[in-house]
Amino acid sequence: MSIGALAQSIINGFSSAGIYILVALGLTLVLSIVNIVQLSHGEIYMIGAYSVYYMVVSLGLNFFLALVISTLLIGGLGILLERLCFRPFRGQPDRAMIISIGLILVLQSVVLSIAGGTPRSYSSPFTGVLQILGASISWERLVILLIGFGLIAVLFLFVRMTKTGQAMLAISQDREGAALQGININRISAVAMFLGCGLAAIGGALVGSLFSISPTMGSFALMKGIAVIILGGLGSIPGAVVGGLILGLIDGIMPVLATTYLAGLIGFGAIIIILIFRPQGIWGHE
Amino acid sequence: MLKIEGLTKYFGGLAAVSGLDMSVNSGDIAGLIGPNGAGKTTVFNLVTGFLRPTKGRVTFEGKDITVKKPHSIAEKGMVRTFQATNIFPDFTVLKNIVLACHLKPKIGLWETVLHTRSSQHKEKDILQRSQKILGMVGMEAMADITAGTLAHGHKRLLGIAIALAAEPKLLLLDEPLSGMNAEEVSETMRVINRLWQSGITILLIEHNMRAAMNLCQRIVVLNFGKKIAEGSPEEIKGNNDVIQAYLGAG
Amino acid sequence: MNKRLLIQILSYGVLIIFMFLLPLFFPGLYVTHVLILIVINIILASSLRLINLTGQMSLAHGGMMTIGAYTSTLLVMKLGISSWAALLLAGFSAAIIACLVGFPFVRLKGIYFSMVTIFLAQMVTLTVQQWRSMTGGSSGIYNIPRPDPIVIPGILNITFTSSVNCYYLVLVILLVSLIMLYAIEHSRIGLTFRGIQQSDSLAESVGMNTTGFKVLAFSIGCFFPGLTGGFYSQYIMAINPDTFSFLFAIYILIYMIVGGSGKFIGPILGAFILTVLPEVMRPLKQFQPFFFAGVLMLVIFLMPEGIVGLPRRLKVVAGRLFKEREERA
Numbered sequence: 001m002s003i004g005a006l007a008q009s010i011i012n013g014f015s016s017a018g019i020y021i022l023v024a025l026g027l028t029l030v031l032s033i034v035n036i037v038q039l040s041h042g043e044i045y046m047i048g049a050y051s052v053y054y055m056v057v058s059l060g061l062n063f064f065l066a067l068v069i070s071t072l073l074i075g076g077l078g079i080l081l082e083r084l085c086f087r088p089f090r091g092q093p094d095r096a097m098i099i100s101i102g103l104i105l106v107l108q109s110v111v112l113s114i115a116g117g118t119p120r121s122y123s124s125p126f127t128g129v130l131q132i133l134g135a136s137i138s139w140e141r142l143v144i145l146l147i148g149f150g151l152i153a154v155l156f157l158f159v160r161m162t163k164t165g166q167a168m169l170a171i172s173q174d175r176e177g178a179a180l181q182g183i184n185i186n187r188i189s190a191v192a193m194f195l196g197c198g199l200a201a202i203g204g205a206l207v208g209s210l211f212s213i214s215p216t217m218g219s220f221a222l223m224k225g226i227a228v229i230i231l232g233g234l235g236s237i238p239g240a241v242v243g244g245l246i247l248g249l250i251d252g253i254m255p256v257l258a259t260t261y262l263a264g265l266i267g268f269g270a271i272i273i274i275l276i277f278r279p280q281g282i283w284g285h286e
Numbered sequence: 287m288l289k290i291e292g293l294t295k296y297f298g299g300l301a302a303v304s305g306l307d308m309s310v311n312s313g314d315i316a317g318l319i320g321p322n323g324a325g326k327t328t329v330f331n332l333v334t335g336f337l338r339p340t341k342g343r344v345t346f347e348g349k350d351i352t353v354k355k356p357h358s359i360a361e362k363g364m365v366r367t368f369q370a371t372n373i374f375p376d377f378t379v380l381k382n383i384v385l386a387c388h389l390k391p392k393i394g395l396w397e398t399v400l401h402t403r404s405s406q407h408k409e410k411d412i413l414q415r416s417q418k419i420l421g422m423v424g425m426e427a428m429a430d431i432t433a434g435t436l437a438h439g440h441k442r443l444l445g446i447a448i449a450l451a452a453e454p455k456l457l458l459l460d461e462p463l464s465g466m467n468a469e470e471v472s473e474t475m476r477v478i479n480r481l482w483q484s485g486i487t488i489l490l491i492e493h494n495m496r497a498a499m500n501l502c503q504r505i506v507v508l509n510f511g512k513k514i515a516e517g518s519p520e521e522i523k524g525n526n527d528v529i530q531a532y533l534g535a536g
Numbered sequence: 537m538n539k540r541l542l543i544q545i546l547s548y549g550v551l552i553i554f555m556f557l558l559p560l561f562f563p564g565l566y567v568t569h570v571l572i573l574i575v576i577n578i579i580l581a582s583s584l585r586l587i588n589l590t591g592q593m594s595l596a597h598g599g600m601m602t603i604g605a606y607t608s609t610l611l612v613m614k615l616g617i618s619s620w621a622a623l624l625l626a627g628f629s630a631a632i633i634a635c636l637v638g639f640p641f642v643r644l645k646g647i648y649f650s651m652v653t654i655f656l657a658q659m660v661t662l663t664v665q666q667w668r669s670m671t672g673g674s675s676g677i678y679n680i681p682r683p684d685p686i687v688i689p690g691i692l693n694i695t696f697t698s699s700v701n702c703y704y705l706v707l708v709i710l711l712v713s714l715i716m717l718y719a720i721e722h723s724r725i726g727l728t729f730r731g732i733q734q735s736d737s738l739a740e741s742v743g744m745n746t747t748g749f750k751v752l753a754f755s756i757g758c759f760f761p762g763l764t765g766g767f768y769s770q771y772i773m774a775i776n777p778d779t780f781s782f783l784f785a786i787y788i789l790i791y792m793i794v795g796g797s798g799k800f801i802g803p804i805l806g807a808f809i810l811t812v813l814p815e816v817m818r819p820l821k822q823f824q825p826f827f828f829a830g831v832l833m834l835v836i837f838l839m840p841e842g843i844v845g846l847p848r849r850l851k852v853v854a855g856r857l858f859k860e861r862e863e864r865a
Contacts, residue, residue, distance in 0.1 A: 222782075272659070388724075452743050
């Protein structure tokens with residue numbers, strides 16, 4: 001295998017990892033702070049893709065502008081969902097999970113009825129390839145990688161350096177303790193939902209620009225998100241990054257060596273092994 | 287009967303229990319006391335398999351049970367109650383006990399699914415035994431009440447009854463008198479005494495000093511996870527370290 | 537035998553007889569197919585409830601169906617085993633896999649357990665897609681034979697070329713399954729499951745091996761979708777890895793929740809009503825997901841106990857209304 005192909009697959013791996021991490025971070029934020037398995041997370045991701053698609057294709061907006069507007073809107077949607085659907089069930093995560101199941105159905109059908117079931121694609125704003133070491137690396141992939149990891153870095157700074165971020169960390173580690181310290185759970189949950197849905201939306205939009213969009217693209221994202229969280233650690237934010245990197249790189253490199261399915265299988269195999277010995281994942285604390 | 291050697295438990299960098307050596311002999315009624323946060327419930331958790339010790343050894347009737355799971359420790363004859371009220375809230379009081387009779391007699395899985403005659407016979411025995419146990423704690427009249435609706439004091443008593451169903455040789459009671467009014471306290475103390483007299487070895491954690499001194503023959507005092515004193519109630523009452531520990535802890 | 541048990545047996549008996557007679561009243565391939573789906577969904581929802589008795593919500597039923605379907609198909613088509621043995625082995629293969637992964641899984645609480653079951657189902661699908669040499673990969677397997685005929689020379693010759701006979705077969709499977717599930721639930725095992733759901737630590741402290749029991753519930757609960765998957769593959773005569781998707785597992789959970797997970801008959805009602813209704817509403821098929829979501833939200837917000845909780849809810853509401861009247865008087 002040539003250096004070029006290897007470089008390409010590594011870049012692919014990292015860009016996939018970036019997306020997985022975005023999705024998984026969103027899911028884990030909601031999981032550890034709002035304490036809910038937000039199963040419609042994949043649908044939020046899908047809505048992100050569609051939202052940007054429509055803004056770019058039908059409204060002619062610049063991709064980045066569309067991305068920002070969509071993220072804000074969908075983050076807002078997340079806040080609404082938290083208020084209406086999840087807050088009444090705080091303390092009853094099983095019930096809340098079922099509500100999120102209902103949301104899967106609702107969100108998917110809404111998009112289906114508006115946009116129809118056929119997949120669509122649009123040309124990415126970043127065309128062309130970068131020639132390095134005899135490898136052609138598409139700009140698209142590179143940009144996704146940069147945006148993805150850039151966002152992750154921003155998120156980490158946010159968590160480290162802002163009061164809200166620290167509050168989020170506190171809640172994810174010890175809910176009761178955080179509440180006793182005077183942290184406003186309502187407000188932080190809303191922020192977590194905003195970020196969680198926003199991240200998913202960005203992930204969907206980036207993937208949508210690279211590949212295609214379809215109303216069922218969400219389940220793939222959900223599955224990957226869950227796999228990353230289980231691998232990296234339930235309830236752990238750094239774990240999501242580690243898990244995402246591992247799975248993303250496997251998915252990026254394996255297809256060059258074998259088939260795509262095998263990549264997924266190896267990834268899942270690793271997780272099962274980890275689950276047997278350490279059910280809470282690499283970093284988890286349950 | 288129960289021998290604890292060098293029992294140590296670290297949570298992160300904090301030692302909740304540190305190098306504890308103590309033993310309980312068959313027929314004893316012993317107490318484990320200490321200020322809040324001294325590590326008493328942690329000791330119970332470690333000894334009964336709910337927590338894994340960082341270091342140390344626990345031996346019950348000569349057998350090493352340090353890493354055993356709670357259910358197999360219960361099978362060997364050591365049963366604990368819980369500091370936070372722990373019952374089966376959706377079942378009736380009687381059903382709580384009937385379920386807790388899981389160990390004795392052992393009913394096979396196939397037996398019970400097929401509702402064989404022998405299993406039905408065993409269930410009848412269990413029913414009788416359950417009613418007797420309720421009698422022992424004075425709750426026969428409440429057999430059909432849903433456990434979740436009981437008053438706090440009765441819930442604690444039910445917790446003890448549930449432990450009894452497992453026919454323990456050694457009964458570990460975690461603050462059995464907590465949250466009880468004076469009348470409930472004396473009633474429960476009477477029950478505990480009766481249980482001891484019927485041959486059950488008892489180790490109890492209690493905050494209520496007078497009760498602990500009254501009930502127990504021997505007392506071990508813990509502070510910051512370490513044993514600071516051991517002896518008869520009179521000895522403990524006069525022990526300066528003990529007095530300091532309680533005053534210091536405020 | 538006490539009166540209550542007698543009434544229960546009689547009502548179930550009437551129900552069973554009714555279901556046996558249905559094809560006579562509603563003949564036709566399409567209706568028969570719907571009836572088969574109803575029966576399958578009842579088996580699935582009821583077995584999901586067994587797992588739920590210990591307080592765990594499994595979303596692996598779809599994956600278990602896939603395991604059963606492929607096990608049965610491969611045994612019949614590659615090894616020439618009788619379809620009846622294959623059916624049983626389909627159930628057992630699902631149960632065994634559930635048992636193996638169950639041990640690490642049940643250590644996780646609540647929603648985390650649900651998450652790993654989702655992941656398990658995904659893993660099954662991926663394995664099937666990957667193992668192309670055995671399973672035909674994504675394209676699936678076709679021309680699966682119907683169940684072997686039951687032949688007792690001179691007396692019986694039942695073939696399964698007709699859908700109606702398949703319906704009767706699955707009805708028998710339903711009967712046996714419900715009896716098994718009922719027996720388990722009303723035995724000490726069922727009592728132990730429910731105790732574990734209420735207080736895991738308490739059960740453990742009096743000698744119950746909670747991990748073992750949770751795995752038992754999960755394994756037994758997964759036997760039935762395995763068996764049903766095997767049947768389905770023989771009935772539809774084709775399978776592919778996406779037949780029993782994540783959405784499928786979700787629908788079964790919805791049947792159980794809407795019907796009510798608190799009573800034995802809950803999932804039966806839920807599965808029945810929610811399988812029939814979409815068929816009745818066929819002209820409005822595109823609204824089906826909305827409808828389901830709506831029903832689900834309604835139940836969760838207003839009647840968390842599901843349909844079986846309705847009589848009690850109405851009593852409470854009625855009681856409150858009458859109390860107000862009294863207070864005004």
